[in-house]
Amino acid sequence: MSTVNLFKPIKIGATQLQNRVVMAPLTRTRAQKNIPSDLAVEYYKQRGSSPGTLLISEATYIHPSSGGGGFGAETVPGIWNDSAIVAGWKKVIDGVHSEGSKMYIQLWDIGRVADYEILSKNGYDLTGPSAIAQAGDEEGAKHVRALTIPEIKQKVQRYVDAAKAALEAGADGVEVHSANGYLPDQFIHWNSNHRTDEYGGSIENRARFTLEIIDAVSAAIGADRVGVRFSPWTTFQDMEVSEEKTLPQFKYLFEQLEKRGVEDASKRLSYIHVIEPRANGIFDMTPEPWQSNEPFRKIWTGNLIRAGGFNRQLAIDTAQEDDKTLIAFGRRFIANPDLVYRLEKDLPLTKWDRDTFYVPGPKGYTDYPFYKDQLEQDQELKQ
Ligand SMILES: Cc1cc2nc3c(=O)[nH]c(=O)nc-3n(C[C@H](O)[C@H](O)[C@H](O)COP(=O)(O)O)c2cc1C
Numbered sequence: 001m002s003t004v005n006l007f008k009p010i011k012i013g014a015t016q017l018q019n020r021v022v023m024a025p026l027t028r029t030r031a032q033k034n035i036p037s038d039l040a041v042e043y044y045k046q047r048g049s050s051p052g053t054l055l056i057s058e059a060t061y062i063h064p065s066s067g068g069g070g071f072g073a074e075t076v077p078g079i080w081n082d083s084a085i086v087a088g089w090k091k092v093i094d095g096v097h098s099e100g101s102k103m104y105i106q107l108w109d110i111g112r113v114a115d116y117e118i119l120s121k122n123g124y125d126l127t128g129p130s131a132i133a134q135a136g137d138e139e140g141a142k143h144v145r146a147l148t149i150p151e152i153k154q155k156v157q158r159y160v161d162a163a164k165a166a167l168e169a170g171a172d173g174v175e176v177h178s179a180n181g182y183l184p185d186q187f188i189h190w191n192s193n194h195r196t197d198e199y200g201g202s203i204e205n206r207a208r209f210t211l212e213i214i215d216a217v218s219a220a221i222g223a224d225r226v227g228v229r230f231s232p233w234t235t236f237q238d239m240e241v242s243e244e245k246t247l248p249q250f251k252y253l254f255e256q257l258e259k260r261g262v263e264d265a266s267k268r269l270s271y272i273h274v275i276e277p278r279a280n281g282i283f284d285m286t287p288e289p290w291q292s293n294e295p296f297r298k299i300w301t302g303n304l305i306r307a308g309g310f311n312r313q314l315a316i317d318t319a320q321e322d323d324k325t326l327i328a329f330g331r332r333f334i335a336n337p338d339l340v341y342r343l344e345k346d347l348p349l350t351k352w353d354r355d356t357f358y359v360p361g362p363k364g365y366t367d368y369p370f371y372k373d374q375l376e377q378d379q380e381l382k383q
Contacts, residue, residue, distance in 0.1 A: 006319040006327060007344055009052065012303045013224030013270025015102050015172045017326075018052020020319050021340045024307050024330035025056045025106040025175065025229070027076065029358045030365060034061065034078035035088035041095045042366045044103070046337035049370075051100030053340050056175050056227075056273075056328070057092075059108035059182075062162035065124040066109035066183075073118045075360070079105055079162045079169070089169035097170065104173040104227060105166040107159055107217075111183030112192065113237055116143040127151065129186050129193040129200065129209075134238035152199060152209060155183070156216050163217045163226070173225035173270055176213050180281055181237025184210040185230075188249060191240040203252045211256055218267060227305070228257070229273040233291045236281030243290045254299040261302055271303040272296075273328065279308025282330075282357075312343050338370045347371050 002008055009018050030037055048055055061067035061078040078085050089105070096103045112128030116139055119126055126143045133140030147155065163174045178184035186192040187209040193200045199208050210228070218226050232250040235241055254272065261268030274296060277287035297304060306318060307328035315327040333339050335352035342349055356364020369377075 002344075004316055004320070005323065005325070006316050010303070010324075010326065012054070012326070013173060013226070013268075014222065015054070015225075015270065016052070017054050017102060018100075019050065019340055019344075020326040021050075021053060021315070021343060022305050022307075022326050022328040023047050023053070023055040023333045023339075024328035025059055025177070026330055026334060027058045027358070028334075028365060029075040030360055031075050031077040031088075033074050033084075034064075034076065035084050036077045036092050037088075038091070039362055039366055040077075040088075041091050043337075044092050045095035045099055046366065046370075047333060047339070048096040048099040048101030048103070049338055050340035050344075053101045054172075054326070055096055055101060055103045057103060057105045057171075059106045059177050060162075062107050062109055063158045064122060065119065066158070067114060067118075073115075073122070076108075079107070079165050080158070081161060081165050086165055086169045089166070089171070093170040102172040103170075104175045105162075105169075105171045106175045106177050106229070107162050107166075108177045109155065109158070109183040111186045112140060112144050113137075113181065116140060128183070129195055132192055132194060134181070134192075146195065149197065149199075156209075156212050159213045160216050160220045163221050167221055167225070173227060174217065174221070175227040175229055175273060176210070176217065177229055178210045178213075179229045179231035179273075179275060180234055181239045184213060185239060188253070189239045190245060190249075192238070203249050206249065207253050207256065210253065214257070214269070215260075218269070223260075223267050223269050226269050227271040227273055228269060229275070231275035231279075232293065232296070233277035233287065234275060234280050241291070243288075247295060250296055251299060254296045258300050258302070268302050271305050271326070272300055273305040273307065276306060276308035276310075284309055312346065312349075315343070334364075335368050337366075337368055338372075342371055345371075350374075 007019050093103050116126040127147045130146045133144050166174050277291035303324050305326045319325045331352045335350045353364050
């Protein structure tokens with residue numbers, strides 16, 4: 001067995017993995033009518049080609065009212081109680097399982113950053129924690145309204161229903177997307193949440209929505225099949241970051257999740273997934289010296305997936321620090337279907353093409369070469 005932690009097996013919740021390299025969730029806008037396409041089957045199967053690798057799906061709407069936006073309403077996959085959607089995911093997940101790999105579905109509600117026109121056409125309102133749009137969103141500012149308490153409870157239930165649908169499709173688990181300025185993160189952040197009820201006004205109240213989702217989904221499918229993603233340091237989608245406010249807010253979230261696991265092992269989440277301060281949404285950034293995930297890492301004793309700007313050596317060194325760290329790769333996994341194989345063998349990586357991140361079709365999606373094919377082509381050229 002490898003002495004390098006990154007390539008050693010690890011169990012996360014109910015799921016046994018053979019390595020600690022994770023495919024980060026990556027929106028690719030190639031679904032049709034919210035159903036993953038046959039191209040998605042090939043794309044994920046390719047990336048699961050090293051057995052025992054965890055793939056986290058692209059962010060996936062939990063309900064038709066959860067989406068609509070710059071990404072289009074229907075090119076993002078959904079996961080709700082709809083036979084065509086569940087069948088579409090089943091094909092994807094069966095493909096990943098046939099390679100011996102595992103898949104979590106990332107559960108997504110975009111809240112206030114949705115597109116009002118798309119939502120209203122479908123009979124839904126634009127909602128968020130408060131009637132506050134992100135800076136510069138004039139249309140959003142005209143229409144966004146605060147969710148009522150019954151609507152918040154309904155949202156929590158939709159996460160539960162989506163998680164059940166994910167398991168019905170064969171998923172190994174779900175990841176609650178509480179990062180990058182989407183609905184749960186909008187509740188967490190003081191500048192997008194001005195509520196005066198039990199969902200706003202204090203650290204505890206701002207964390208309530210995310211924790212209620214996690215508790216309800218865990219009760220429904222088992223905490224050992226639930227992960228959550230946080231991005232404490234991102235300013236993406238107008239999330240405010242400050243040393244005084246960010247640290248206690250996210251320490252509280254980590255403490256609460258740790259407390260659940262300590263009090264009752266069956267309530268320990270499969271993992272927490274945290275984005276490094278050097279990543280900001282889909283771009284890189286230079287962190288301030290006080291922006292660090294170390295304070296959170298000290299609180300949480302469970303499995304921790306770390307993402308954002310990892311190259312091979314940094315991933316190896318970081319995973320070597322303890323026996324519970326996994327490393328998620330985003331852009332490198334887009335461009336290298338056999339990323340785990342290349343990392344293990346220390347082979348050169350293909351560079352990603354930003355222009356094809358969000359376009360339809362196979363280009364930049366399923367046509368990145370496997371190293372073995374690249375090698376054969378090079379040899380043919382030499383002959
Ligand atoms: C094209 C693209 C799409 C992304 N989509 C998502 C997403 O659906 N959900 C999410 O949580 N993060 C998303 N991210 C962020 C990545 O998961 C990851 O955190 C980021 O790319 C930094 O990691 P990297 O440096 O390894 O690429 C996306 C990033 C990119 C480049």
